[in-house]
Amino acid sequence: xxxPPVACRRAVNQLDPSLPQYIWISDDLLSRVFRHFVxxxxxxxxxxxxxxxxxxxxxxxxxxRRMTAVASPNTGAPIPPLFNFGALFRYPSxxxxxxxxxxxxxxxxxxALGPFPLDEVKDAACSSLSQSDLYPEPPQPPPTPNIDxxxxxxxxxxxxxxxxxxxxxxxxPSSPMLKSKTLHEGSHTNSLNNDTQIHExxxxxxxxxENSPKSEEFTICLKxxxxxxxxxxxxxKKGGVYPTSSLFADLRHCYPNGSGAGDFSFxxxxxxxxxxxxSEDIIMFLSSPDVPLPKLDxxxxxxxxxxxxxxxxxxxxxxxxLIPILRKxxxxxxxxxxxxxSTNKPLGDAALGAVYRAIWERQLNEKYPTRLDLIxxxxxxxxxxxxxxxDPFLGSNLRRLHNDQKSAVKLITDLMTIKTISRQERISHxxxxxxxxxxxxxxxxxxxxxxxxxxxxxxxxxxxxxxxLNTFKTRFMAWLKILRCLDQSFADPNAIPFTAMGFEGLVVxxxxxxxxxxxxxxxxxxYFLLSWLPYLESxxxxxxxxxxxxxxxxxxFLALETNSRLDAHELLADLLVRLxxxxxxxxxxxxxILYYYYPEKRGRIIDILEHLVNQKTSLSSFKFLYQFISKIxxxxxxxxxxxxxxxxxxxxxxxxxxxxxxKFSSIITRAQKSGLxxxxxxxxxxxxxxxxxxxxxxxxxxxxxxxxxxxxxQASRSIYGLYWxxxxxxxxxxxxxxxxxxxxxxxxxxxxxxxxxxxTLIWVCNRVAEVEGEDVARKVEYSFWVxxxxxxxxxxxxxxxxxxxxxxxxxxMRRLGLV
Numbered sequence: 001x002x003x004p005p006v007a008c009r010r011a012v013n014q015l016d017p018s019l020p021q022y023i024w025i026s027d028d029l030l031s032r033v034f035r036h037f038v039x040x041x042x043x044x045x046x047x048x049x050x051x052x053x054x055x056x057x058x059x060x061x062x063x064x065r066r067m068t069a070v071a072s073p074n075t076g077a078p079i080p081p082l083f084n085f086g087a088l089f090r091y092p093s094x095x096x097x098x099x100x101x102x103x104x105x106x107x108x109x110x111x112a113l114g115p116f117p118l119d120e121v122k123d124a125a126c127s128s129l130s131q132s133d134l135y136p137e138p139p140q141p142p143p144t145p146n147i148d149x150x151x152x153x154x155x156x157x158x159x160x161x162x163x164x165x166x167x168x169x170x171x172x173p174s175s176p177m178l179k180s181k182t183l184h185e186g187s188h189t190n191s192l193n194n195d196t197q198i199h200e201x202x203x204x205x206x207x208x209x210e211n212s213p214k215s216e217e218f219t220i221c222l223k224x225x226x227x228x229x230x231x232x233x234x235x236x237k238k239g240g241v242y243p244t245s246s247l248f249a250d251l252r253h254c255y256p257n258g259s260g261a262g263d264f265s266f267x268x269x270x271x272x273x274x275x276x277x278x279s280e281d282i283i284m285f286l287s288s289p290d291v292p293l294p295k296l297d298x299x300x301x302x303x304x305x306x307x308x309x310x311x312x313x314x315x316x317x318x319x320x321x322l323i324p325i326l327r328k329x330x331x332x333x334x335x336x337x338x339x340x341x342s343t344n345k346p347l348g349d350a351a352l353g354a355v356y357r358a359i360w361e362r363q364l365n366e367k368y369p370t371r372l373d374l375i376x377x378x379x380x381x382x383x384x385x386x387x388x389x390x391d392p393f394l395g396s397n398l399r400r401l402h403n404d405q406k407s408a409v410k411l412i413t414d415l416m417t418i419k420t421i422s423r424q425e426r427i428s429h430x431x432x433x434x435x436x437x438x439x440x441x442x443x444x445x446x447x448x449x450x451x452x453x454x455x456x457x458x459x460x461x462x463x464x465x466x467x468x469l470n471t472f473k474t475r476f477m478a479w480l481k482i483l484r485c486l487d488q489s490f491a492d493p494n495a496i497p498f499t500a501m502g503f504e505g506l507v508v509x510x511x512x513x514x515x516x517x518x519x520x521x522x523x524x525x526x527y528f529l530l531s532w533l534p535y536l537e538s539x540x541x542x543x544x545x546x547x548x549x550x551x552x553x554x555x556x557f558l559a560l561e562t563n564s565r566l567d568a569h570e571l572l573a574d575l576l577v578r579l580x581x582x583x584x585x586x587x588x589x590x591x592x593i594l595y596y597y598y599p600e601k602r603g604r605i606i607d608i609l610e611h612l613v614n615q616k617t618s619l620s621s622f623k624f625l626y627q628f629i630s631k632i633x634x635x636x637x638x639x640x641x642x643x644x645x646x647x648x649x650x651x652x653x654x655x656x657x658x659x660x661x662x663k664f665s666s667i668i669t670r671a672q673k674s675g676l677x678x679x680x681x682x683x684x685x686x687x688x689x690x691x692x693x694x695x696x697x698x699x700x701x702x703x704x705x706x707x708x709x710x711x712x713x714q715a716s717r718s719i720y721g722l723y724w725x726x727x728x729x730x731x732x733x734x735x736x737x738x739x740x741x742x743x744x745x746x747x748x749x750x751x752x753x754x755x756x757x758x759x760t761l762i763w764v765c766n767r768v769a770e771v772e773g774e775d776v777a778r779k780v781e782y783s784f785w786v787x788x789x790x791x792x793x794x795x796x797x798x799x800x801x802x803x804x805x806x807x808x809x810x811x812x813m814r815r816l817g818l819v
Contacts, residue, residue: 030061217256218256218263218264218267221254221255221256221264222254222264222267222271224254225251225254225267225271226271228247228250228251228254229271229272229275232247233275248284248285248288251268251285252288252290252291255268255291255292261292262292262293262294262295263294264292265286265291265292265293265304266294266304269282269286269304269307272285279311280325282311283308283311283325283329284325286308286329287325287328287329305355305358308329353432353435353436354435356398356436357435357436357437357438360402360436360437360438360441361438361439361440364438364440364441391429391432393429394429394432394433394436397411397415397433398433398436401433401437405441408441408445409445409448409449409452410452412430412434412445412449413449413452413453413456415429415430415433416430416449416453416475416478416479417453417456417475423474423478426478427478427481427482427485430482431481431482431485431486431489434486435485435486435489439490439492439495442486442498443496443501446483446498446501446502446504446505447501447502447504447505447508448505449479449502449505450476450479450501450502450503450504450505450506451505451509453472453475453476453479453505454472454476454505454506454509454511455509476502476519477519479502480499480520480524483497483498483499483501483502484499486498487499493556493559494556496552496555497527497555497559499523499524499527500527500530500531500555503524503527503528503531504531506528506531507531507532507535512592513525513528513529513532513592513596514592514595514596516528517596522566522567522568522571523558523563523564523571525568525571525572526554526558526568526571526572526575527558529572529575529589529592530551530554530555530575532589532592533547533551533588533589534547534548534551536588536589537588538585538586538587538588538589538620538621539584539585539588542584542585546584547584550578550579550582550584554575554578557574557578558571568604569597569607569608570611572593572608573607573608573611573612573615575589576589576590576593576608576612576617576619577611577612577615577617580617580618580619580620581617585620585621586619586620587619587620587621587622587623587624590619590624590625591624593605593608594625594628602647605651606650606651606654609651609654609655609658610654612658613654613657613658613661615687616661616686616687616690617661617686618658618659618661618662618665619658619662622655622658622659622662625651625655626655628651629648629651629652629655632644632647632648632651633645633648636648656728660725660728660729661690663725664689664690664693664725665686667697667700667721667722667725668686668689668696670718671700671703674707674710676700676703676704676707677700677703678696678699678703681696681699693731694726694731697722697725697726697737698733698734698736698737699736700722701718701719701722701736701737701740701741702736702737702739702740704718704719704722704740704744705719705739705740705743705744706743712744712748712749712752712754715744715748716744716745719737719740719741719744719745722737723737723741723767732771733767733770733771734771735771735772737771738767738768738771738772741764741767741768742764742768742780745760745764746760746761746764746780746784747787750784750787750788750791753791753810753814754810754811754814755788755791755809755810755811756784756788761781761784765777765780768780791810792808792810795808795809795810795813795818796808798813798818799813799818802818
């Protein structure tokens, strides 16, 4: 709606013509306003680690200032020329601003200088170093022997040469790594916060290299190392470029002398990681021949090896220049480990096995399976690490498994059945052997080994049956101990336990839990039943993917610490509860549990069923339970066994409770499908609904009586089932229920011209008399006779009109369409 012209003129007159056409805002004021208001709100305008606007924001502001100047020219400035001939003959200008954006200076000069300036290092080894000594020109490295597959591994580089401090791996000018790598690229320019500096100071004060005999010298060298990194960081911020070869030489110059120089690599790698160096730069620094690596004589060294393996797994293996670097790192580590004396062994076979497995897993990397150079390097490293084991038998078996993986199942089975060593030695040897194998190779071997252990004995001969059973028990229990050790060693909560895989071999051989279940621990008994679950007839209609996902989730549930202290019957009861909650039929598992505990531990059956009652959980079928109870009763009556009779009666009482729970759950399910369940009870769990079952049944009966989308016969049958649910549990019905009975059993059929028998009238009137009294029942009976008499008279009249002979039945007349 437009304003009238008078109002427009008044609005124009109210404007102040003396207002300036534009307002100039200086850059200083704009930056202070930006820092004050947009500091915490516009995250996209900040660079990482800084509080100033980035280059995109600077470009936008420059363009806005130029547009403002063109749109609102100053009266005092000369008029710009309308046409420029020089613009026709020069290259087109860049759309970016001509000026270079300069961020504000740091507020704290200590951040730029670093927490460890060079003048604070007062040690004799470091005080004589000047600025030119710290950053010398990189000398040309003389030819040095490279560590590759053609060089003998026992020949180590000589770090005591005068030029050894400035030698790095592959430092030729033509190397693509050194051409593309400068310090202002990659991860070296990332800023560090104050927490990193405080962390460094705390590490220096606490003496991080506790294994070194000269902690003071190590601390000074570490200060020198970090001061170089801080200085390089400040130099990069000012736009300088620091060559990679010179930087590596200076960092190597900080290493202490002596036999403990390799331990300094622990702190060096930690410092480089905190300064956010790229993984390939760290590995390139460690691959230098004059950078010593630690010995494998502590738990920290094993973690160091695993850290290097993790770094190497993140690299781009496709690049050709990374292959020799990775090969040198692993071979240097293996050469360093093999150069130790036989009396000074590493941590032990268990720790070395973890490193062996990590290298083997890296060799099995499916991302780049065609890199033969890398696979050969890992194979050589595995061969070198295999010589470090104290047990020569372990190393020889590892080589056999590595060279011929197809015969691994036969080899493990032969080691399980060998008689030349004791049972304890067999368990310890196989535990260490399998601990060195990657999980992806070990998983397919577990089930065949269990199957071969069971199939290796002749079970057909009755004479040797007991001997075969005892021998198999001894072998399989030893195999279970080995699998338990593997579960503790790998400790992967998302993977299937090795112990559970061992029971799958027994399922393949059709071994029942009732035969062998009493041998195992409580959790292992559940593993045995879970292995049988996909093969039961009760779950054939359930998709296999859904069953397998439930099994994996239940493995995680059993791994919880709270479940490790439960008894076997409690774990089995929880299995039935979780199956019921997952809507998977649980009567097949319940049947196996029933025959597993009967007759030796029949009391556990009652405990499991009572646990289901307390959890408001039921079974998917009760047919096998009633058959079992009738069978026990028949045998007890024939043998006059009072104990079995008492057990059967007690079991039937508990089963009746479960049956009522099952009926109530079916009532709720049918009401939900029909859309008649009240909205108040729609999202409540079954445990809460069972506490309000009487009230809820009355509400559902009322909803059935007023639902005219269903026939009168369907509604009366549903309410009749609700009545028997309350009657079996000895619950009284209320007036709401009796009115629903009268409405569905009497009134609605009569309103639809249907005949209602007097037997139905008597049953309904008895229910009404019990609840509302005899007077109300007589009124219902009187109304019924009057209503039904009118329907019969109407049908008789129609029958006489059409000339019918005999009695006029109401339902017949209705089918003929006469009523």
